[in-house]
Amino acid sequence: MELLSHLADGFATSLSPLNLFIVILGVTAGLFIGAMPGLGSVNGVAIVLPMTFIVPPSSAIILLCAIYYGAMYGGAISSILLGIPGASTAVATTFDGRPMAQQGKAGLALIVAAVASFVGGTISVVLFTLFAAPLADVALAFGPAEEFALVLLAFTTFVGLGGDDVLKTIIMICLGLALSTVGLDLISGQPRLIFFDQPGFYSGISFLVLAIGIYGIGEILYTIETSKSAPSVTPARITFRDLWFGIKEVNKLWKTLSFGSLMGFFVGMLPAAGATPAALMSYGLSKLMSKQPETFGKGNIEGVASPETANNAASTGSLLPMLTLGIPGSPTTALLLGGMVMWGLVPGPMLFIEQPDFVWGLISSLYTANFAAVLVNLALIPLFVWALRMPFTVLCSLVLVLCIVGGFAPSQKMHDVWLIVGFGVVGYLMRKADYPMAPLVLALVLGPLMEKSFRQTLISEQGNVLAFIERPLSATFIAISAVFFLLPLLKYVKKSKRAQDVPGEPAK
């Protein structure tokens, strides 16, 4: 009952005219960003974040969450109409969405995607509401040792479950953590890693600079290269009969959808997994459970619905550890976390005690965002079809200009703008060489917390390293981290007996 009263209070915040307007604005922007090939939720949040100073911090977070939500819906639009995933999270939607569009059922596919996203969003938001407060209560017992172990666990999920090259993943984690130490030493206050004696480095490297560089400039460079020829847009018309038929069809799929939502939610919580693998897994499972698996890939409605539910559920799932534990479940939530810290709303269990209005306002705004997204999505389909015809160079030039100005605005230093271009170009090259970007961004955001909790623990325990395994919770986290870390090693040994140079200890 306490939960319901909290939620009711939250709705009082999120249904205020300003916040309601912000949610609608956010999901609309998110839908457009998600629909643009190449740009996804993480790019949208990185580019828009500097512009959110215009509203109060709590509304800014609601806006960014709404963009996140909208982008998850929007990804399906270009998957279906162009056959190119609007964001990596919508890759699985192309498998059956594109064939449906080619059979002239683009409108139906878009409706099914939107309704399935809505189902996934709703189930996961309910799960989120149920889990948030208990998880935050558990997290209240965390000391620095547990915090360190939890961050370590977040990083080792990338090594064990990330699916990228293990060595390159470890390099990116270490690079991000090393970059996070630039500036002043947390404990002694001495300057460290002041490259070329540039005064700009004294204040450290902001997560926003790295994010705008990689997800703004780097992404545009990457897209310039990959989108040589303009894709053809499939026309889509929506009629009320289609809408009714689509809803009825989705209704029949309740088993797939509830399963996809549950799985998406829990997979989304893992930092290394997130919406893309969740959608692919959901697609695979629904094909496995289907009575006609041979129709998948040829325009099966279920093949559009199941990945779309899962990726929306995963985006909500990734918000849960971010808000309750302060550990982001995806690169986008890492940016949200960085933004919240910047505004003085430090995520974690204390937020639930100190700022209940904000927390429950945000949770309830997820309900309104979900409603707004499905309505805006269905209403604006003709507009999206038109927007997808927009020449890519127009979008690129606007995004690049926003990256430059948005990079300058928060700190008002040209130093940061130069860093953004540097990160953008280097990030683009490294991405081409298969270096994963998500661990880098997560490491830069979590680096200060990791170092602080590690050193705090050791100082309070007079340098006793065993402190980390003497506490039951932190010992558990460290044990799971060790398993994740050894997982690829075991695979290696199994696969071949060749000696490989893998460091014996995880990043500390």
Add this chain to the structure above:
Amino acid sequence: MLMADRMIAAFLMALSLYFMWHAIALPIGWNGMTGGPGGGAFPFWLSAIMFVCAAGVLVRSLRGKSNYSGNFFDPETLSWIVSVTIALVLTIGAMPWVGTYIALPLFMFWYLKIFGKHGWVLTGSLCLCTPVFLFFFFEVTLKILLPKGLTEPFFIPLYARFF
């Protein structure tokens, strides 16, 4: 592709050595007085792990165990990437000098008209509307002053009007 993989790994090794060299300015070992590592330990040892892993990538590539083939760059698109990067660098270099409101429209003009080969109407309207939007959004609403350089005197009447 193989060559690029090696070069990036070598670059990362050099970068981690550079980080380590910076980190040793602070104690990197155990600090007996307070308990726990010194201020340079975190960056130093993380860079050391990075060095070892990058060396691993390089060795793996040299032993021919990586499965890369083909060109790292597509010759056709490489010139696009290079020209966009140069344009960005020139624009940012010019910003403190000639001001945001000259540098950014010039960049957009280059991108839309010359690089994108769009018509005059589209190019002109975007080059005019974007700076106006930026001025009202960042300067008037958010009170964030963008660099003006030489053009500063022209903005004084506008400041007087809007602030």
